[in-house]
Amino acid sequence: MENKFIMQMEPWFGEEEKQAMSQYMDEGGWLTEFKKTQEFEEQICKYTGAKYCVAVNNGTISLTLAALACGIEAGDEVIVPNYTMIATPNSIKMFGAQPVFVDVEAETLCLNIDLVRAAITEKTKAIMLVTANGRYPKAGIDAFVKLAEDNNLMLIEDSAQSLGSFYPDGRHIGTVGNVGSFSFSAPKVISTGQGGVIITNDDQIADKLRRLKDFGRSGGGNDIHDSIGYNFKFTELQAVIGVEQMKKxxxxxxxxxxxxxxxxxxxxxxxxxxxxxxxxxxxxxxxxxxxxxxxxxxxxxxxxxxxxxxxxxxxxxxxxxxxxxxxxxxxxxxxxxxxxxxxxxxxxxxxxxxxxxxxxxxxxxxx
Missing domain, CATH: 3.90.1150.10 (Aspartate Aminotransferase, domain 1)
Incomplete structure (x- = not known):
């Protein structure tokens, strides 16, 4: 055992993923997102209890689109933890919003709600709550929901590290705020290499997300654009792997x-x-x-x-x-x-x- 290096973290793909990818290729798939992506999204919805799931190309973009779908604009302030992966603030910096850094709890490394409350200004439009390592803050999620509602703020759950984690009342982390985001990069509990999903129970936010990730199209595959959008689509190969990973x-x-x-x-x-x-x-x-x-x-x-x-x-x-x-x-x-x-x-x-x-x-x- 001592001759084999023990990695800090490594993904785990097996024969099931290999066979599923081979079968998909044998069926002449086009690789761009389609039915397998829908199947993967449905698996996430079933597991988390979310009404909607939208798959995108990575977990950073999932946060960016979550913020945009929540109405965050350039110049707005978003409260983020000073302890997190740098993708959290970068995701909003990408379109000109400003991250405001707040310290975290020593016990959980989640946002300290008292410091969040003190950091709110007239420019604050959202709180980005990172559930560090699947943990929830001591104050509880409902306290953050109330703080957001009392100050007319959006609550975005950065749940990149939290698939398989629930709040004590049984709700899956990521399903309580206006929108939740998960990452499937190589080190996560399940992985599609890269990739992310956004979950929400809000009909309007879900519609905005699907348009934002697909050029603002009014419908799948057409070239009618009712709004500005971009190209942040998933791929079927990622979805094929994701479907098998979800089974594990x-x-x-x-x-x-x-x-x-x-x-x-x-x-x-x-x-x-x-x-x-x-x-x-x-x-x-x-x-x-x-x-x-x-x-x-x-x-x-x-x-x-x-x-x-x-x-x-x-x-x-x-x-x-x-x-x-x-x-x-x-x-x-x-x-x-x-x-x-x-x-x-x-x-x-x-x-x-x-x-x-x-x-x-x-x-x-x-x-």
Missing amino acids: LQWRVERKKEILTLYKKQLAGVKEVQFFDQDLDCTTPWFIDIFAEDRENLQIFLKEKQIGARIMYPPINKQMAYQIPGEHPVSELVGQKGLWLPSASQLTDEQISFICLNIKNFYEKSY
Whole structure:
């Protein structure tokens, strides 16, 4: 086992995806989105309970179109967490809206609702709530819904990391705000290589989304354009893979929960490692995320033992791409101590024990 490098994360495609793609090609498919895409969208609707699902080419564009369909325009302010993948603010920056960075909760890394409330101005038009690693904020989703309604704001759920995660009342994450967005890039619980979907229960938003992704066409395949739109369509090859991946989702959800439980059990006595609050009854961890003391040296040590680990997202406001003044203690702490441990669904119990043993060995030697 020690000779095989344990990746921090890797996708998992099998014989089922291979056979499905071969069968599709043998049937003379055109590859552009059609019936398989509709089947994939229907699977997402059934699993999440959403009324509508719109597939697009990636998870960043899904956020962009979600914002546009919610009426966000250039110059509008959108509150986003300072801890998130940079796609979250970039998705609105793309069309001239302005992200306003707010710090997150130390326990969940989701938006701190008190700081969100304080950041609202006359220019604020939306809150983009990122459910980090499938977790929901301590205040609860209904508190964010009320805050948005009280201030006439749209609530966009960036649920890129949250497929398979539910709120305590049984609603799937992403279905409660005006619109929700999921990503299917390579590291996600299920993957189509790239790709994303937007879900909503709003008839008008769903109609806008379908037009926005397809040149503003008034109907499929025609060249009558009632509104401005673009080309952000899915492909049938992605959908063929996605359909097979969805069949495996529930097993992966359960396995991800088992993996986190094993990590927490085996690292329970290591005071230098801190886990975040994860409701395993309702939510599914995408990655195994921790605060780790002496993070850089731990990462080097693990790599020497053929174990991959990845530094978590640094505070966005201090990245060169943004350079916006402001102190955000929790997201800055993530930048100093946040680490993702190996998290793939296909990890074995033996591999997890090997990883944990080496983490314990590192701290025993270092401290």
